[in-house]
Amino acid sequence: MGVSTTSPDEGIAVITVDFPPVNAVPVQGWYDLATAVRAAGCDPGVRCVVLTARGRGFNAGADIKEMQRTEGYTALVGTNRGCYEAFAAVYDCEVPVVAAVQGFCVGGGIGLVGNADSIVASDDATFGLPELDRGALGAATHLARLVPQHLMRTLYYTSRTVTADELHRHGSVWRVVPREQLHAAAMELAREIAAKDGLLIRFAKASINGIDPVDVRRSYRFEQGFTFEANLSGVSDRYREAFVSPQPSQQSPSSQSPKSTKSPTGEAC
Structure with a gap:
């Protein structure tokens, strides 16, 4: 459980996120992930990083x-x-x-993949920002790197998701494969990248x-x-509390919005 790094192939670092049951990442987990990615990138023997999850x-x-469950704004900040x-x-x-x-x-996941260089996805993958449904904002910056501007706005305002196939048609997902082939497909691409000269690939990343x-x-x-600002207004806490402690006879504040495929948790960043 947590964030781990392995080196299954020469020149490749695989960073795996594992926070059961749904990979809703705690505060320290985000910092641990940042540390792991930076360490892999600084390793002169690494020429490509694969970011994955269990x-x-x-x-x-x-x-x-x-x-x-955390007093004050410590966890939020x-x-x-x-x-x-x-x-x-x-x-x-x-x-x-x-x-x-x-x-x-979803949520913070969009921030990660939106800033990645390449994306390989399983055919059951869905992408989206349920931020407004959870009293939050953010990561439109990264969603805009995955889809055209007007689609980004519509997805953001509605909290809808899009499939891997749709992102593949937009050109932001490199390849879509059955789930059991995901690791192999990601490693295949990583090996092709890692075959390049280590110094040149770093120059290429910096220049792009x-x-x-x-x-x-x-x-x-x-x-x-x-x-x-949303948190200071009080609206964010109402939405988060409705998500954490839903009333059996009461719909959540966002339940009137039509949705397509949603995550089982709707956790947002």
């Missing part, structure tokens, strides 16, 4: 239950800072990062980041400012 889904976002560090670590990693995504990828039209760190930080 369990039903790739990532269910932040651990809302942790936020609600920690989650925001931890997400920022983890997303930035993936983007700034000195070598390319391949995300291997299965099942649900340098021509990005959007500063993902600054734009995400801007989004987080509105998350804090």
Whole structure:
């Protein structure tokens, strides 16, 4: 349980996230993930990082239950800072990062894959931001790297999800495979990247980041400012509490919104 790193092939570091039951990541988990990604990228023997997860889904976002059981804003601030560090670590990693995504990828998961260099997904993978349904904001910066602008806005406003096949048609997912073939497909791509010269692949990553039209760190930080405003207004806590402790005879605040496929948890970052 937690974040682990293995080196199954020369030049490749596999970083695995494992927070049962649904990979809703606690505060410390985001920092641990950031540390692992940075360490792998700084290793001169590594030329590609594969980011993966165990369990039903790739990532269910932040651990809302942790936020609600923690006094004050400690967990909320920690989650925001931890997400920022983890997303930035993936983007700034000195070598390319391949995300291997299965099942649900929501909330903070979008921040991770949106900042990755390549995405391989299983045919049951779904992607989305249920932030508004959980009293949060953020990661539109990263969703905008996966889909066109108007689709990003519609997905964000409705909390709907899209499938791996849809993202493949948009060009943001490299390959879609059956779940049992996901690891092999991600490793195949990683080996192709890792076959390049270590210094040149680092130059390539730095140069591509340098021509990005959007500063993902600054734009995400801007989004987080509105998350804090939402929390100070009290609306965020109402939505989180409704998620954590639903009343049997009462619908959640967002239950009137039509949805497509949703994660089993709806955890959000």
